[in-house]
Each structure stands twice: as structure tokens, then as C-alpha cells.
Amino acid sequence: MSDKINLKIDNIAVSIKSGATILEAAKKVNIRIPTLCYHxxxxxxxxxxxxxVEQVGSDRLLPACAMPVNEGMEINTNSMKVRNARxxxxxxxxxEHRADCTRCYKNGKCELQELSSEYIVGENGFIDLVAHKGYTIDNFSPSIIKDDSKCIRCQRCVRTCDQLQSISALTVAHKGEHMKVSSFFDKPMFEVVCTNCGQCVNRCPTGALTEKTYLDEVWSALNSDTKHTVVQTAPAVRIALGEALGMPPGEIVTGKMVSALRRLGFNSVLDTDFTADLTIIEEGNELLQRLKKVVKEKDDSVKLPLTTSCSPGWVKFIEHAFPELLPNVSTAKSPQQMFGALVKTFYAKKIEVKPENIVSVSIMPCTAKKYEADRPEMRSSGFKDVDYVLTTRELALMIKQAGIDFASLPDDEYDSIMGESSGAAVIFGATGGVMEAALRTAYEVVTGREVPFDGLNILPVRGMENIRAVSIKIENVLPEWDFLEGVELKTCVAHGLSNAKQVMEAVRDGKADYHFIEIMACPGGCLGGGGQPIPTSPAIRKKRSEAIYNEDELKPIRKSHENPEVIHLYEEFLKEPLGEVSHQLLHTHYTERNRY
Amino acid sequence: MAEVKQLVKGLADQHGRTMESLLPILQGIVHQEQHISEDAMVEVARELNISAAQVYGTATFYSFLHTKPLGKYVIRVCKTITCMMHGKNQVIKELESVLKINLGETTHDGKFTLLETNCLGQCHKGPAMLINDEPYTELTPEKVREIIMKYKHQEISAN
Structure with a gap:
């Protein structure tokens, strides 16, 4: 029996594997069937x-996304019946949707709007029920706004939160006409287990779930004569920003982005990659110190495995779900917050501007970063370390508002002092990147030699597999690290919180003996972040990932500890990794949160 | 709080800790406490290792699983078409005036809650209502007044 199924769609013959849906078969012959709840x-x-769609010989209409193909099927995707039904x-x-389109943040990017325009939905189709529904808007969270009046109950968000993230902060509550997407007791998103990862925002077809924007605040700062505006850009922004400005996925636009930021009026255009390198130095040293205490000094109070702490969605997740494992999380702040703390101390002094006159803005692929910047701990400079966080999408919007033709911009360079970075910092934007960067540095610190991988490319930690465990044998160490001779360093990389949950359950139950774990809250790492251009899909994330590793290859410096500006920062300001100043500015602590 | 924890734990021991156990556990809580409080839902979520929102979603789906405290006597009037054609609206009006509350509310003394519900299966004898587990059929405004008075007298003599 052949496992290929033959059918006809709009009279075009298609042959596709058994089990495929009509939607997939149609895609194969370039017929687009509109979808909303499908992702x-x-x-x-x-x-x-x-x-x-309509099946010839049948009265019923079939949902193309859910209907598997059958041998000999004849499908019409564009009959009168289908068009009328759609x-x-x-x-x-x-x-039932508050079609306030001109005033909607998603105007022009809304899938429902697009379909309405395709099918010319007039004004008098059905009675407008919005006035009778008593919809509410939840805008208490610093990251995410949930506007029920725009919700079409497709449940992409519910499935995202459950399947990809294993959180289920959002669920379907009530029934019939009262059915709605709700949090626990319909509490504000701010109060429940939501990690602010924004994956739901990335998948919402309408304006029901959006990031909270800070565009007005940033424009005000840019237009102020008394404020010095500093901007930092995360690793994953430069490989995705182009998508929101009409370019294909996977385009590296670092230089154009720097140009655009200068044109927008930022006084200092700096790079989060600089503090990504710094994170590697601090976190790498923390790992080595913990290994020393555990392996050499047999100190029970020190916890292994060490987990990364750069992903604020992951940090909030572990605070809710595994508070008993908080001592395992690296105390190193995320690159964004290290950057913020340094801008209003070290950098302020350097450029001779009072910290109170600095407005520190960050461009992130992330919605959780907005929440992170708002955490009460993140004021080590004496001020709010990062004033405003914008997503990649918000930056794209600013560029459009400013009338800048992005594609024609020349390439420009970051400002110095906190603008230099290594390839190791760039790959922070991809799952496995922090691990690879840390290994490039830690291995060299311990052995005095480069990691034993061709071209410094630690391929086993890369890729999109959900959970990747990689061991590296440490041999011929420097005398100072003799206790690590022959030790097999066990590492694990996971992306997406449902995978993180699996790994941490194994750690909690004593079924995993890793030394170091990298976790990113979003699928694919930051490149698939909740603040990235919409849409996202496995293919798009793959393109972005390739771009990130290309950017790494192109960098003259590939290892964090060789970043000259970082070396200079230690000489002049921080003195030593994990030193007193570092502890004050670059490290943090965590809070146990309600489990449900 | 400790009591709720104990109750939920007992129910989970009895019904298991899988997704299928959720409904019997929720029914068990309603049986004991009449409504499922926020604390109870959090405990159920903890026992079954699911999110509290999922428990809330299931609890709010079913008419007989309450998420708000109710009165001692819960009056559920059938709201479906047959009962409506037999005069359910007049019945509700009379109940509202006798109890001095609106539909969906509970009397100040905490004795009566007035709700609507889906079909009670008494279409041949509508309008129908339930007071706790007791069905009443072929209702008229006069009949409803008598029934409520009976409960009120019962309450007075109990004190």
C-alpha cells in the first residue's frame, strides 16, 4: 500500500503523505486557505x-486545518458556498469584536482585519454585540495588555501558554456566549503565574494581547534638551528587525539599525552585547567558583547545577514553579540589567553626565524585559537602571514614524566604551548560545587552551532540539584548577518553558547530574522572543538562527574574555570578576512567588 | 485554609491525581463546602500539578460547580424555552419580590440564592425549579410564594 494520498484541490492534482491535512495539501500547490485559530x-x-472548504459530493463544509486528506478527495476552496460561509x-x-481598527495598536497587522478586508465585511452583517458584552481591558502589567473586547476566542494564546510554556496562565473559562479567555479568577495578568514571555502576544491574531508600549515616553526623552538618551540593543534584535521593515527573515541589519537609532536622536548608541560578554565573565567565574567549592572543598551549601539567569521569563517561571531551586540560579543579572547599572554609574562618569539626566532605553526581542526593568531590585545605580524597554516591533514602528527608509540606510558603528562585543555575545540570541559562549571562556580559563571544537563552533549545543545534553571532558588543566582534571563537565540546554520544566523536574528529583544548564523561556531562544516581529514559525526561527551564527563568524573577536572594552572595564572600574563592585551592580537575588 | 488543604488532599487520595480526577474532586468540594473557593482551587491545582487557571476554567464551565459563596438554600429556576413559555419569567419576578433580591444574588441573611439553570428535564411540568436537591414543578407565582414561606418558617422555628 502506498503511503501517498492522491487528491484534487480546485482541480489541481496533489499527492501528499497520509495523515496530512487539506490545508497542508493546498499549501503544497500554492493555494492559500485563510486561517485564524491555526498556527x-x-x-x-x-x-x-x-x-x-467544500468536498465534492458532500453537503458539509470541512475545516481544512483539521481534516486529513483521503484518496480521491475532490476539494473546492473557492466555491460560492465556501466564500459565503467564510x-x-x-x-x-x-x-463580537471591538473593531476600533484605526485606534488599535495592531492596525495593519491584524489577521482578522486582513480577512475582513479580503471578504469586504460591510457594516450591517450582524448586530454589533460589543456594547452588550461588558468586556474589560487589563493593562496593569508592565509587559502585556489583555483587551477582551478584541478577543475572537481562537485560543492560540491558551494553547501557546499550555503547550509551549507549560504555564497555562490563560485558560478558557465559562461557557456558551459567556465563554472567555481568562486567567485564574480573571485576575490581572500581573498577579498570576504569567511569566510575561509574550509568546501569546506573538501568536494573537488580533489586538487582544499586545505588549505595553513606551513609545511616547521614549519620544519625549528624545525630544528633551536636558536628557542624555542612551540606547542598548539586544543580540537578537539585529537579525529580526528587518522583518518588521519589509525585509526577508534572516537578514543581518546591525549597521542599519545603529544608523537608524542615531537618526532617531539617541545620544549614545551602545550594545547589550557588551554586557553579554560581561555576563559570561561573571557567570563563568561563578560556575568555576561553585565547581571549586563543590568538587574541591566539598561545600554542601553551594548548589549545582548552576542555571543561567539572562531570560527574565525563565527567572519568573522558576520563582513561581520551583522556588526550592532558586539557589541554583546564577546571581548574575541579565545583560540588559548589567548594562543599565553600568550606564548610570561607570558610563555616566565617563561622559560627564549626571545619572539623573540619563534616560536609559533598551531594545529587546522580549516583553518580559519590560517587567524585569521594573523589578524593585533593578535600581543598583540609585536610579531605575533601565528606564524604558522597547520591543523589536516598537523600534520598527519608531523607524516608520520617523519616516526613515530603513533599507537605504548606510551601515554605522556603535559608540565606544560600551559598544564593543565578541561573537560569543551575539550568539546569546540563540538557544545554546550562552552555553557556547560560557564554554569558550571557561574552558580556556581552566586549561589555557581554546575549546577543542573546530573554529570555536561548539556544534552539539546548537540547533532547535528541545533539550540538548552535552558533556565536555576537561583535560590537561592549569595547576590552579587541578581538581578539575579529568572531570566531565555536564551541560544541558533547553528552550521553551515546557522543556525547562522537564529539565528542572529531573534536577529537583535528583535524576540529573548536570553542572551547568542554559534555559531560555522562548522557543529558539531570544530570536524567537515575544517581542520579535510577527509572524513566527519554525522556518523563520531557523533563518534568524543562521543569521546569528553568521554574525558570530564575522566577528574578529569570538571570545568574551578577549573583548578589549570588557578588559578595560575590569581594569578601570570593576577590578575583578565577582568583586565588590560587581556584587553591588551586576548581581541580584530572587523572590519566591505564588505557585499558582 | 488548613481545612481546605485537608479536604482537597483527602479527595485527591480518594479520586486520584490525574486530569480525570479533577471533576470528581471539584464535585466533592461542592458537596462539602457548597462552593469552590480560590484557596480550594489552588490546592486542587497543587495536588494535580496543573495550573490554577485550568481548575478555574473547568469549575466555571459547569452550572453546578460554584465559584462564589451561595446561600443556605440555592434556588435554580429552569431557563429553557419550554419553562419560559409556561411562565418562568413571572415565577422569577415573584421570587425576586418575595426574597427582595435580583436574579444571581443572595439574601443578606445568607439564606437564599436565586439562580437560573439549564434544562432540569421537567419540560412536561414546567415551569420547574430546584431548591438545593428538591425539585418543584408546575409553578405559578402563588405556588412559589407558598414554597418560599415554608422555607422561611422552617428557618424561624429552627432558631
Whole structure:
């Protein structure tokens, strides 16, 4: 029996593997069937019915996203019946949707709006029910706004939170006409287990879930005569920003982005990659110190494995879900917050500007970073270390607002003092990147030699596999590190919180003996972050990942500890890794949070 | 709080800790406490290792699983079409005036809660209502007044 199924879609013959859906078969012959609840990253829900198609010989319309293909099937995707049904479905959805499009943040980027325009949904389709629904808007969170009046209950967010992140902060509550996407007791997102990762924002087809924007605040700062504006850009922004400005995925736009930021009026254009290198020095030393205490001094009070702490979604997740494992989390702040603390101390002094006159802005692929910057601990400079966090999407919008033709911009360079970075910092934006960067440095500190991988490319920690465990044998160490001779350094990389949960459950139950674990809250790492351009899919994330590793290859410096500006920072200001100044500015502590 | 914890733990021991156990556990809580409090839901989530929102989602789906405290006597009037055609709206109006509350509310003394519910399966004898587990059928405004008075007298003599 052949496992290929033959069918006809709009009279075009298709042959596709058994088990495929009509939607997949149509895609194969370049027929686009509209969808709303369907998303490549998620399980099929089949609840919006926008993708209905007609099967010849059958009265019923079939949902293309959920219907597997059958031998000899004849499908019409564009019959009168299908078009009428789709139009009516869209009209029904719009009747319960506050179609306040001109004032909506998602205007022009809304999937429902796009469908409405395709099917010319007029004004008098159905009675507008919005006025009778008593919808509410939750804008208490510093990261995410949930506007129920825009929700079409496709449940992409619910599936994202459950399947990708294992959190289920959002669920479907009540039934029938009262059914809604709700948090626990409909509490504000701010109060529940939401990690602010923004993966739901990335997948919401309408404006029901969006990031909280700080564009007005940033524009005010840029137009102020008394403020000195400093901007930092995260590693994963430079490989995705282009997508939001009409370029294909995987384009590296670092130079253009720097140009654009100068044109917007930022006084200092600096790089989060600089503090990513710094994070590696601090976190790498923390790892080595913990290894020393555990392996050499047999100190029970020191916890291994050490886990990374750069992903604020991950940090909030562990605070809620595994508070007993908080001593395992590196005390090193994330690169964003290290940067913030240094800007209003070290950098302020250097450029002779009072810290109170500095407005520190960061461009992040992330919505959780907005929450992180708001944490009460993040004021070690005596001021709010990072004043405003913008997502990649918000920066793209600013560039559009300013009338800048992004594609034609010349390449520009970051300002100095905190603008230099290594390839190791760039790969922070991809899952496995922090691990690779840390290994490049830690291995060399211990052995005096480069990591034994061709071209410093530690391929086993790369890729998109959910959980990757990699061991590296440490041999011929420097005398100072003799206790590590022959030790097999066991590491693990996980991305997406459902994978993180699996790893941490194994650690909690004593079933894993890793030394070092890298966890990123978002699928693919920061490159797939909740603040990145929409849409996201496995193919797009792969392109972004390739771009990141290309950027790494292109860098003259590939190892964090060789970044000259970082070396200079230690000589002049910090003195030594994990030293007194570091502890004051670059390290933090965590808080146990409600489990549910 | 400690009591709720004990109750939920007992129910989980009895019904198991899988997703299928969720409904019997919630029913068990309603049986004991009449409604499922926030604390109880958090405990259920902890026992079953699921999110509290998921427990809330399931609890709010079912008419007979309450998430708010109710009165001692819960009056559920059938809201479906047959009962409506037999005069359920007049019945509710009378209940509201006798109890001095609106639909969905509980009397100040905590004795009566007035709710609507889906079909009670008494379409041939509508309008129908339940007071706790006791069904009442072929209701008229006069009949409803008598029934409520009976409960009120019962309460007075109990004190």
C-alpha cells in the first residue's frame, strides 16, 4: 500500500503523505486557505472555521486545518458556498469584536482585519454585540495588555501558554456566549503565574494581547534638551528587525539599525552585547567558583547545577514553579540589567553626565524585559537602571514614524566604551548560545587552551532540539584548577518553558547530574522572543538562527574574555570578576512567588 | 485554609491525581463546602500539578460547580424555552419580590440564592425549579410564594 494520498484541490492534482491535512495539501500547490485559530507552532484547534472548504459530493463544509486528506478527495476552496460561509464566519467574529481598527495598536497587522478586508465585511452583517458584552481591558502589567473586547476566542494564546510554556496562565473559562479567555479568577495578568514571555502576544491574531508600549515616553526623552538618551540593543534584535521593515527573515541589519537609532536622536548608541560578554565573565567565574567549592572543598551549601539567569521569563517561571531551586540560579543579572547599572554609574562618569539626566532605553526581542526593568531590585545605580524597554516591533514602528527608509540606510558603528562585543555575545540570541559562549571562556580559563571544537563552533549545543545534553571532558588543566582534571563537565540546554520544566523536574528529583544548564523561556531562544516581529514559525526561527551564527563568524573577536572594552572595564572600574563592585551592580537575588 | 488543604488532599487520595480526577474532586468540594473557593482551587491545582487557571476554567464551565459563596438554600429556576413559555419569567419576578433580591444574588441573611439553570428535564411540568436537591414543578407565582414561606418558617422555628 502506498503511503501517498492522491487528491484534487480546485482541480489541481496533489499527492501528499497520509495523515496530512487539506490545508497542508493546498499549501503544497500554492493555494492559500485563510486561517485564524491555526498556527504552525500549535496543535490544531479547529474552532474558528474560517478555513472551511467544500468536498465534492458532500453537503458539509470541512475545516481544512483539521481534516486529513483521503484518496480521491475532490476539494473546492473557492466555491460560492465556501466564500459565503467564510464571509459569514468573519462577520460573526467581527460582531463580537471591538473593531476600533484605526485606534488599535495592531492596525495593519491584524489577521482578522486582513480577512475582513479580503471578504469586504460591510457594516450591517450582524448586530454589533460589543456594547452588550461588558468586556474589560487589563493593562496593569508592565509587559502585556489583555483587551477582551478584541478577543475572537481562537485560543492560540491558551494553547501557546499550555503547550509551549507549560504555564497555562490563560485558560478558557465559562461557557456558551459567556465563554472567555481568562486567567485564574480573571485576575490581572500581573498577579498570576504569567511569566510575561509574550509568546501569546506573538501568536494573537488580533489586538487582544499586545505588549505595553513606551513609545511616547521614549519620544519625549528624545525630544528633551536636558536628557542624555542612551540606547542598548539586544543580540537578537539585529537579525529580526528587518522583518518588521519589509525585509526577508534572516537578514543581518546591525549597521542599519545603529544608523537608524542615531537618526532617531539617541545620544549614545551602545550594545547589550557588551554586557553579554560581561555576563559570561561573571557567570563563568561563578560556575568555576561553585565547581571549586563543590568538587574541591566539598561545600554542601553551594548548589549545582548552576542555571543561567539572562531570560527574565525563565527567572519568573522558576520563582513561581520551583522556588526550592532558586539557589541554583546564577546571581548574575541579565545583560540588559548589567548594562543599565553600568550606564548610570561607570558610563555616566565617563561622559560627564549626571545619572539623573540619563534616560536609559533598551531594545529587546522580549516583553518580559519590560517587567524585569521594573523589578524593585533593578535600581543598583540609585536610579531605575533601565528606564524604558522597547520591543523589536516598537523600534520598527519608531523607524516608520520617523519616516526613515530603513533599507537605504548606510551601515554605522556603535559608540565606544560600551559598544564593543565578541561573537560569543551575539550568539546569546540563540538557544545554546550562552552555553557556547560560557564554554569558550571557561574552558580556556581552566586549561589555557581554546575549546577543542573546530573554529570555536561548539556544534552539539546548537540547533532547535528541545533539550540538548552535552558533556565536555576537561583535560590537561592549569595547576590552579587541578581538581578539575579529568572531570566531565555536564551541560544541558533547553528552550521553551515546557522543556525547562522537564529539565528542572529531573534536577529537583535528583535524576540529573548536570553542572551547568542554559534555559531560555522562548522557543529558539531570544530570536524567537515575544517581542520579535510577527509572524513566527519554525522556518523563520531557523533563518534568524543562521543569521546569528553568521554574525558570530564575522566577528574578529569570538571570545568574551578577549573583548578589549570588557578588559578595560575590569581594569578601570570593576577590578575583578565577582568583586565588590560587581556584587553591588551586576548581581541580584530572587523572590519566591505564588505557585499558582 | 488548613481545612481546605485537608479536604482537597483527602479527595485527591480518594479520586486520584490525574486530569480525570479533577471533576470528581471539584464535585466533592461542592458537596462539602457548597462552593469552590480560590484557596480550594489552588490546592486542587497543587495536588494535580496543573495550573490554577485550568481548575478555574473547568469549575466555571459547569452550572453546578460554584465559584462564589451561595446561600443556605440555592434556588435554580429552569431557563429553557419550554419553562419560559409556561411562565418562568413571572415565577422569577415573584421570587425576586418575595426574597427582595435580583436574579444571581443572595439574601443578606445568607439564606437564599436565586439562580437560573439549564434544562432540569421537567419540560412536561414546567415551569420547574430546584431548591438545593428538591425539585418543584408546575409553578405559578402563588405556588412559589407558598414554597418560599415554608422555607422561611422552617428557618424561624429552627432558631
Amino acid at each position: 504552525e507552532d500549535l496543535c490544531v484547534a479547529g474552532n474558528c472555521r474560517v478555513c472551511v 464571509k459569514q464566519i468573519v462577520e460573526l467574529l467581527v460582531s
